[in-house]
Amino acid sequence: MATIDIRRAHALTHEDAREKAEELARAMQAKLGIVWAWDGARIVRFDAPSGAAKGSKGQVTLEPGQVRVEIDLPLLLRALKGLVEGKVRSRLDGLLGPE
Numbered sequence: 001m002a003t004i005d006i007r008r009a010h011a012l013t014h015e016d017a018r019e020k021a022e023e024l025a026r027a028m029q030a031k032l033g034i035v036w037a038w039d040g041a042r043i044v045r046f047d048a049p050s051g052a053a054k055g056s057k058g059q060v061t062l063e064p065g066q067v068r069v070e071i072d073l074p075l076l077l078r079a080l081k082g083l084v085e086g087k088v089r090s091r092l093d094g095l096l097g098p099e
Helices: 014-032 075-096
Strands: 004-009 035-039 043-047 057-063 066-072
Touching: 004 075, 014 035, 014 043, 014 057, 014 066, 014 075, 066 075
Parallel strands: none
Antiparallel strands: 004 066, 035 043, 043 057, 057 066
């Protein structure tokens, strides 16, 4: 079970949703040093082998009309769950518009 599990509705085409998912992944890569890759056409998997988010891993799953972000935080970062979740929600607001 993911430490953080966020589901957000969207009205994007699959291609637009893919672009937004990549934008989110690139932002996390630049800020946190995560490594990410597409797993098929609908899932971006990521992990943080080093840096501030070291040990974190997760995925962004694209569904028609919905995006889901799942993040597993390592034990040492679980105390920051609220902060991390807030930042992810804020980034999703910027990419998809407010909920």
